[in-house]
Amino acid sequence: MNNFEYLGYAAGLLTTIAFIPQAWKVFSSRKTRDISMTWAVTMTIGVFFWLCYGISMGSLPMMLANGVTLILLAVILWVKLGS
């Protein structure tokens, strides 16, 4: 694994961790009034595309980070659509 791969894992870890408080807050409070549907949908489609792009580049850091972020966003969207 080259040095830059570590960079990708570090980047993925940080930007995914940054999502967890928001996803946890939504999951535990079931309140999504302050979350914009446009933001949630735009990010979900965007992160899904990054996941496909990561697969096409054979980049494991991108696949892992965007895969987990996609799940967190799906939780937010699921609660938002349900409320």
Place this chain on the structure above:
Amino acid sequence: MNNFEYLGYAAGLLTTIAFIPQAWKVFSSRKTRDISMTWAVTMTIGVFFWLCYGISMGSLPMMLANGVTLILLAVILWVKLGS
């Protein structure tokens, strides 16, 4: 440019656009009380690492998307540190 490159550009466009309302709201209102410093710092470092990783992968979509997102996050951090 292969088809997957378009995917990278579409992903970058969406996840960057998703940041603009938040950055604009902070820039115009100068209010950052509801924005977590931990989130802002974690995302800024993470996006900076993605930018470096994109450069190492020679991925123009990653460079452009993370470069613009880094500027938007810098605006949010700048206003937050100033308030």
